[in-house]
Amino acid sequence: MESSAGVLKKIKKGVLGSARGCGVFSLVQNSKWRRDRLLILGYHGVAIDDEHCWKPTLFLHPEYFRDRLRRIGRCGCTVLPLGEALERLYASDLPERSVALTFDDGTYDFYKHAYPMLKEFGFPATVYLTTFYADYNRPVFDVIVSYILWKRRCAFLNLKELTGENLRFELSTEAARLRATRALLAFSSRRKLSAEDKDDLVVRLADAVGVDHQEILAKRILHIMTPREIGAVASNGINVQLHSHRHRTPSDRTLFLREIQDNRTRIEALTGSRPTHFCYPSGVYDDAFLPWLRDAGVESATTCDPAIATRSCEPLLLPRLVDSSTLSALEFEGWLTGVADMLPHRARA
Structure with missing residues (x-):
């Protein structure tokens, strides 16, 4: 018997297909409603071998990822660096169909596959880097x-x-x-x-x-980028930001802040820039973390809760659509236009 989630997904795809056929996609993507919103897209990996078969919710085949970038361009989206995108979101100054691209962890597959494609399309992106394994060339x-x-x-x-x-x-x-x-x-x-x-x-x-x-x-499957690779992408348009040093968010304030500080210190050494944006490892967050992040000078933090960000969003609990092999092209375009955000969807974390 098909799960309730599977049934709901089929219904949503049917609604999205009808909406696209009736011109709703075009209407919404060109609306002031969409212009006032920022779609933050999250990615975990672009497969080197068969990782997309192992974890389709986390990895995309390289050609699948390339198709995503093509669709972003064809939809007329404006891809902004994360920092600029957030400044303009809260200043009510976003361009049409604003999108920010983010990549979690900083794995080697980003350097091998995603980074060259981003350069090809001219899209800026942010890597949320977990730093412990960057100096330890082994799989996580x-x-x-x-x-x-x-x-x-x-x-x-x-x-x-x-x-x-x-x-x-x-x-x-x-x-x-x-x-x-x-x-x-x-x-x-x-x-x-x-x-x-x-x-x-x-x-x-x-x-x-x-x-x-x-x-x-x-x-180098499931390896973090080396210091040389991190430096190379950071000097060529990729913004490197916080993801904790050991990919964890301790419930103890002192340990939590140590994760941020260790992560920041290493990123500063690798890139020469001070990171102020954070992504919750595995999308796990708690309201108790918010004052700790503020104390650490963190300006924004992204979750894995699927929605399009608005000015009313708490900057330290920003929604983000985590793209994956399980998301169809129709659903992806639905998110780019904003129509998918109008439909019911479950929080991921």
Whole structure:
């Protein structure tokens, strides 16, 4: 039986198709209502290999991403740098069909695929950079564990030799892979594994299920950009901003502010600019964070809640549409025009 979310998606696509056919898209995109609003688009990754098959909600195939940029241009959108876009939003001075492009984490696939395409189309963009792994040229631990388990969906995994726990998982189902991932992350947390120990665990996990770990390293899948690459994009039109140092938002004020400060210090060293805009890691936020961010001199913060920003939005809780392989071209154009924002939609986080 189809889920309620699937049924709702079909209904929305039907409404959007009718709206486009009846000229509503054109009417709304040229309206003062749309001109007073800013669509902040969020991206996580443009696949190097098969990441879009592993996590279609996070990754796009390169040609899929190129098509998005074409549609942004064909819709007559004005793509603004994030800082300028926000200044003009709150000053009631936005141009027609304003859009800001943002990319989370700062992974190598941005440098390899997204950055050249952005230059080709002449679009500015912001990278929300998590900095710990920028100096540590290895895949990000939490996500590489999940990716390796997905790569060997036909395998069985016994954690006995990896963690000492007699836990067996048949990796053919998503639920089982999620349980296995959680078990490995919990083990890492309990043992307080160092970065080197986590690397060793990943190598042994790949061997246990028959995945070529060296190929992942060679392709730099799920790696953060190197300092050289970050400097290169920052000096060529890409604005680098805050995403926490270790991709986390502690509930303790001191630890939270340390994440921001460590992140900012490293970004300043890499780019020569002081970052003042923030993106909540994994879209997780709390009202308690707002005064802490203000204390840290943060001017804006984006969520993963899908909506188009207006002047009435709290600057530290800005909505953002996270684009993905699961969003059809029709739905994407619906957001560019503003029509999709008029339809009911669930908060992502």
